[in-house]
Amino acid sequence: MSTRDLVLAALFAAIIVALGLLPPIMLGFIPVPITAQSMGVMLAGVILGARRGTVAVLLVLLLAAIGLPVLSGGRGGLAVFAAPTTGYLIGWVFAAFVTGALAERLVRPAQGALAQSLGFFAAAVAGGVVVLYAFGITYLAVVTGIDFGKAFLGSMAFIPGDLIKAAVAALAARAVMAGYPLLPARA
Amino acid sequence: MDIRFEQAGARFAGRLAVEPLTISLTERRIGIIGLNGSGKTTFARMINGLVTPSMGRVTVNGVDTVDDAEAVRSQVGFIFQNPQNQIILPILREDIALGLKSRRLPAAAVEAAVQGILGRFDIGHLAGRRAHELSGGELQLAALASVLVTEPRIVILDEPTNQLDLKNRALVEATLNGLDESVLVISHDLALIADFDRVLLFHEGRLLTDGLPSEVIARYREVATL
Amino acid sequence: MNSLYVEGDSFLHRLPPGLKLLLLLAVSLALFLTRSPLFLGGAAAAGVLLYASLGIGWRQSWIRLRPILLTIAIVALATLLLESVEDGMVALLRLTTLMLVAAAVTATTPVGAFIDAVTRAALPLEKLGLVRASDIGLAVGLVIRFVPEVISRYQALRTAHQARGLKVRPTTMIVPLIIQTLKSADEIAAAIDARGIRGQKRQRKS
Numbered sequence: 158m159s160t161r162d163l164v165l166a167a168l169f170a171a172i173i174v175a176l177g178l179l180p181p182i183m184l185g186f187i188p189v190p191i192t193a194q195s196m197g198v199m200l201a202g203v204i205l206g207a208r209r210g211t212v213a214v215l216l217v218l219l220l221a222a223i224g225l226p227v228l229s230g231g232r233g234g235l236a237v238f239a240a241p242t243t244g245y246l247i248g249w250v251f252a253a254f255v256t257g258a259l260a261e262r263l264v265r266p267a268q269g270a271l272a273q274s275l276g277f278f279a280a281a282v283a284g285g286v287v288v289l290y291a292f293g294i295t296y297l298a299v300v301t302g303i304d305f306g307k308a309f310l311g312s313m314a315f316i317p318g319d320l321i322k323a324a325v326a327a328l329a330a331r332a333v334m335a336g337y338p339l340l341p342a343r344a
Numbered sequence: 345m346d347i348r349f350e351q352a353g354a355r356f357a358g359r360l361a362v363e364p365l366t367i368s369l370t371e372r373r374i375g376i377i378g379l380n381g382s383g384k385t386t387f388a389r390m391i392n393g394l395v396t397p398s399m400g401r402v403t404v405n406g407v408d409t410v411d412d413a414e415a416v417r418s419q420v421g422f423i424f425q426n427p428q429n430q431i432i433l434p435i436l437r438e439d440i441a442l443g444l445k446s447r448r449l450p451a452a453a454v455e456a457a458v459q460g461i462l463g464r465f466d467i468g469h470l471a472g473r474r475a476h477e478l479s480g481g482e483l484q485l486a487a488l489a490s491v492l493v494t495e496p497r498i499v500i501l502d503e504p505t506n507q508l509d510l511k512n513r514a515l516v517e518a519t520l521n522g523l524d525e526s527v528l529v530i531s532h533d534l535a536l537i538a539d540f541d542r543v544l545l546f547h548e549g550r551l552l553t554d555g556l557p558s559e560v561i562a563r564y565r566e567v568a569t570l
Numbered sequence: 571m572n573s574l575y576v577e578g579d580s581f582l583h584r585l586p587p588g589l590k591l592l593l594l595l596a597v598s599l600a601l602f603l604t605r606s607p608l609f610l611g612g613a614a615a616a617g618v619l620l621y622a623s624l625g626i627g628w629r630q631s632w633i634r635l636r637p638i639l640l641t642i643a644i645v646a647l648a649t650l651l652l653e654s655v656e657d658g659m660v661a662l663l664r665l666t667t668l669m670l671v672a673a674a675v676t677a678t679t680p681v682g683a684f685i686d687a688v689t690r691a692a693l694p695l696e697k698l699g700l701v702r703a704s705d706i707g708l709a710v711g712l713v714i715r716f717v718p719e720v721i722s723r724y725q726a727l728r729t730a731h732q733a734r735g736l737k738v739r740p741t742t743m744i745v746p747l748i749i750q751t752l753k754s755a756d757e758i759a760a761a762i763d764a765r766g767i768r769g770q771k772r773q774r775k776s
Contacts, residue, residue: 171716234676239668
């Protein structure tokens with residue numbers, strides 16, 4: 158990993174941490190506060206790609222594990238890996254990877270703005286929603302013994318908010334791609 | 345010191361940021377002036393291999409900046425335009441120790457060197473502070489300390505008095521004048537380099553002229569008012 | 571950012587971090603291999619005693635454990651209602667015990683000791699050429715350094731929005747925030763190379 162890759166992964170880890178500390182932003186049309194760090198995970202994937210995005214998420218989890226309160230609500234320490242929702246934390250790693258891998262394949266600099274935004278959105282939904290929930294729900298069901306179907310239904314309430322986050326991440330990724338051409342071309 | 349450019353130039357995105365030039369720099373104190381975007385910073389970054397020449401070659405005391413970047417960088421310290429970006433770790437003491445630890449020095453030697461450099465710049469009271477809380481002048485001194493602790497023989501400073509108040513500017517100037525190391529200073533602060541041994545003037549990517557400060561500064565004033 | 575480590579000289583404080591992590595792993599495996607209420611109840615009681623022995627105090631402990639305890643309680647209640655009372659109790663005891671032991675390890679291990687342990691654990695991976703072990707400590711330091719910078723830039727952007735009478739929207743905040751911090755990240759990467767901190771390999775641009 159080049160020095161630049163390492164620094165970029167650390168920067169996005171910090172952005173994920175900061176998203177958990179910042180006051181929520183309200184969207185104009187739907188009363189959903191944008192706080193969640195899961196949007197940071199999507200951002201890391203769509204902007205940095207699979208490898209660096211995954212390293213960024215691993216860094217956040219490492220910081221949490223060594224006792225720093227880096228997760229939203231000031232949570233941290235090894236205890237966060239002992240919660241029923243730990244599956245979502247583990248899922249972050251795979252969410253960033255899948256989001257990044259898809260973004261690298263779906264989005265090209267030559268495409269129009271709309272195609273790029275849609276590509277990023279699809280990548281963020283596949284990784285940051287589908288993959289993430291697969292890990293979160295499975296873990297919840299296994300740890301608690303709740304029936305898988307019931308756990309699935311119970312998690313549905315959070316999906317609309319996450320779709321909005323995916324849309325914000327996609328728009329941001331498209332704008333960053335246009336506004337900061339120093340980012341290396343994707344494979 | 346002996347910095348040599350042999351027909352060395354740098355191209356970014358198809359544009360020549362520094363036109364190929366041949367020059368040998370041996371003076372102890374060298375100033376670099378020119379308008380914004382004239383190629384000063386790129387030229388300076390070529391000296392420690394941060395920018396690799398697109399043509400020709402650059403050597404420092406006989407060592408090629410591309411073939412042996414590590415050896416060159418251990419001899420050439422670089423202070424960035426924004427010292428905030430120079431400080432890598434959150435706490436100043438840790439940051440200063442970082443460059444030494446990467447050289448795998450024993451802990452006691454690292455500690456002694458850190459204490460030594462803090463004393464040299466009289467900033468021992470800042471050792472435990474968070475880097476992002478330091479003032480502009482403190483940051484500039486901290487950046488200087490973090491670079492000089494690894495004992496480079498040449499120090500390049502990119503606009504070291506930029507954004508400093510009069511008091512901090514005087515402090516940085518006095519510190520610069522007291523350095524035993526060879527210095528290359530990029531500056532818009534013409535008074536800072538007025539008594540240097542040699543000054544280079546860059547204009548539109550070309551080395552326009554070089555020589556004694558008074559002559560080169562006079563030429564700069566002509567170019568700037570065209 | 572203050573760490574969750576608590577100064578002290580308890581038995582747990584004196585154990586090496588690597589051993590504590592292995593013990594934590596063993597405890598979590600044991601907890602999930604049994605459903606015996608007697609064993610789980612005993613384990614939970616032992617967990618409470620262990621955590622109490624650290625001398626953190628009730629108030630501070632409550633602040634630290636509340637968010638996770640709350641999630642556990644909600645999920646245990648859901649399990650109890652959706653499945654059975656026994657399932658609910660098992661989930662509650664297992665997760666609470668695990669949380670207490672994990673929080674105890676965190677409270678008795680300083681961040682630096684953790685980083686050293688992780689760096690040592692990564693040395694075999696370094697031999698395989700997968701990671702550079704010393705990069706781990708560097709990366710952790712960089713993240714801690716970047717967090718206040720990201721937040722202060724965010725606040726500056728908010729002020730800039732207000733000064734120009736603009737509404738604070740996610741995209742108009744996040745995009746400039748990322749672009750500004752990417753620029754400074756590039757400078758920092760250059761500074762790390764300029765200071766020779768990672769031991770540069772020979773590199774020639776084609």
